[in-house]
Amino acid sequence: MKCLLPRLTSLLFTIFKRALLLWFVLSCNLPAVGADIPSGLTWEEALKMGERIYREGILPSGEHLQAIVQDDIPVDGTMFTCVSCHLRSGLGSVEGRVITLPANGKLLFKPLSRLPEMAGSRKKMIPGYLKSSDRRPAYTDETLAAAVRMGVDPAGRRFNAAMPKYLLSDRDMEILAFYLRNLSASPSPGVTDSTLSFATVYTEGVGSADLEAMLAPLEAYILDRTKQAGYHKLKAGSGPFAEEMDLSYRRLSLARWMLKGPPETWQSQLEDYYRQEPVFALLGGISGHAWKPVHDFCERNRIPCILPITDFPVVSDADWYTLYFSKGLYQEGEAVARYLRRIMETAGNMPVIQVYRKTAEGTSPAKGFKETWERFGLPPAEDRILNSEEPVTGDFWEGLISMHRGAIIISWLGSRDISSAEGIALSGEKPHMLFVSSSLLDKDLNTIPENIRSFTYITYPYRLPQEGRDDIYFLVKSWLKVKNIPVTNLEISSSIYFLGWVLTDALMHMKQHYYRDYFLDVIDMMRDQTHLVANYPRLSFGQGQRFASKGCYIVQLTEGQKPELIKRSDWVIH
C-alpha cells in the first residue's frame, strides 16, 4: 500500500496535468469560429442578426443602429454601418488617405503585427528597429466592445475619429462579436494550399466562334498564371518580405461547365457540377439565353461570377454575386427613355410606340424603356408586340406610321426588319423619330436604309470607333497572336482580355485572404478603367455596383457609302 501511494499520486498528478493541458488547449486554441453562441439563439439566428447589424445597421429589435462619428456627429444605420468601411468581407478598405483596418474573425482575434507573418529565420534578416512590438494584442470580447463603443484598441490607442462610436447594448454587442468571429474566418471553398479553382459556364447553342473567343483567351490566361507558380515559389524562398506575397500565390484551375437542355434544368446541372468540384468563383462564361439560372445559383451559394458575356443579365439593385459588363439590352431601353425625357422637356409630350417581338431580344430592351419611363412619371408608351415568327414588311411600317402619325417609334427589331422600312420615307408620312438598337442590328448599321437615317436614332452602348477603339483592339489582337489564338470574335475576346486584367489586379490585392466576399470587395475598390477596355469608353466599379459599363450613346448615321456615327448624347444620359 505504501508503494502504491506514490504511484497513485503520480498517476493523479499526470491526469491532472493532462486535464490542465487539455483545458488550456481547449480554452486557448479553439478556433475562433463558433465561439460562444449568444444565449437563446441558434447559430443561424445569431449570424443572421449579426449580419443585419453589420451590413444594414439594423439591431435585433428592428431599431436602427446609432453612433457618433467625428466626436459629435450622430449617425444611424441608414447612413452607414460597419460594412461601409470594413466592407462585406470585413477585410477593410483604403480610400484616399483613410485606411480601414480588418475586422474579420481571422485577423481581429490575433495580434496585429507591424510586419507580415514570417518564419523565425526570416525575422533575423529584419533590423532591430523594425522588430517593434505588435501593433495591438488580439482582441477579446471585452476589448472589442471597448473598440466599438469607445474607439480604443486593445493597445490603448484611440482610433481616428472617422471610426464611429456605436451605441450598443451588451446583448447586441455580443451578437455583433459573434458575427465578427465568424466573418471571413476560414478560406472559402475552392481554395487549397496550391490551387485556386474556377469554372466558366457556357450553354448549348452558343456558336463555336463566339465560344472559342471566350474560352481560348480565358484558358490562355489561366495557363500563363499557372506557369508562373514555380517562379513565385522560388521567389518566396528568399528575402524577408517576399514571403507574404509569394506564398499567397496559387495556381489557377479552370473547369468548363457546359449546360445542356432547357434553361429550367440548368440550376440542377450547376449544383451537380458544384458538388463534384466546389469552385471559388465563376469567370467569364457565355450564353445566348437569359443568365438568370446561373445568377440565381451564384446568389444562393454566394459564389462570385465575374463578367459573363450576356445580353440578358438580371437587373437587380439588391443582388450581390454577379458582376456584369452592363445591363445588356435592358440598358439600351433605359437610354432611350432618358434621352426622350430630355427631348420632351422642350418639345412637349408625344405618343411613343414600342415595337418588339415576344422574345428575350424584344422584351428585355422594352422592359428597360418601360421601367425607366414609368419612374419619370411620363404617359405610358403603347406596345405593339409581334409574335416571334411574324414577318415585318414595308406594309407593316406604313400601317404602323399612318396609325400613329407624328409619334415616336422605338423598334427593338432585327436588321432584316429595319431594311424593310425603306418605304417609310417615300410614303409621305414618317415618324417624329425612329429608334433602333445597334446590338439588335448586330452593329451592321448599313442595313438602315439611307432615306430613313435623318430621323433614325440608334442606341450604341459601345465605345465609338473615333474614340480610340481600334487602338485597343490592335493591342488585344497582338496578345491573341502571341498566344496563337485565332480571332473568331474580337469583341468577346477583348472582354475576356479585360477580365484577365481584373483578375490579375484582384488576386494581387487579395494576398492570402481567399474569401469570396473579399474577391468582390477588391474588385469593387478597383480604379475606373478606360485604357484596357476596347468595347466600352469606361468601366467603373464601386461598392455594390454590379454593372461596370453605365452608359449608352444615342447616335445617328450619316448618309453615303461610308457612313459615320454622329453622337447625339453623352455616354451617360441623366
Place this chain on the structure above:
Amino acid sequence: MKNINNGAFHLLAWSCIILFFLTGNAAGSEPKQRYTRTVEKYTVPDVTLINQNGSKIRLRSFLNSDRTVILDFIYGTCTTICPILSAGYANLQNKLGADSAKVRLVSISIDPEHDTPEVMKSYLKRYNAKSGWDFLTGSREDINAVMKAFDAYVLNKMSHYPLTLLRAPDNDRWVRIYGLISTSDFMTEYQRVFRR
C-alpha cells in the same frame, strides 16, 4: 556585397517608415491636427449639371447665390469619406435650424456615370437631407472641369480626399478645409465665413 545589400536594405526600410508617416492615416492612430484651412480664389466653370430631381442647374449662377455656399465632392457608393462628409452636412442642417435656409449645401458627384438623379435622391433620403442640399451630377467632362476649377481633381474616384469649401454670399474667396471635421469645427468655420 553583403554590406551594400545591408545598406540598401536599411535605406529601403527607412524610406518605407518615412513614407508611412507621410501618407496613410490608419484608423488606429489619432492625427494631431484634424484639418487644414486655407483661403482660395476659384473661377467656377459655366457648366450645366443635373440635380437629384433631374433638374438642370447652371453651376456658376447656382453658386453665385445670396446664401452662404458649402460645397464638397462625394459619390453614392463611397465607403468611408463621403458618408462622414454627408453625415456632417445633415448634422449641420440640424444645428442651423431655421438658419439652414441661409445656407446652400452642394455635393458634386465624382462618379457621374453611376450617380444618376435617382441614385442621388435615394442617397439624400438616407441622410435625411432637408431642402437646401443639392447633389449634382453631369457629364464626365463637366465634372472634371468642376473638380479642376476647385483644385480637387482626382483621376480616379478611389483616390479622392475629404474636402469642404465654404464661401460667404458677398465674398469671392473660398475657405478650403482639407480633412474630416466635427460639427463643432464645422459650425466654427461656418460662423467665421458668415461673419466676414
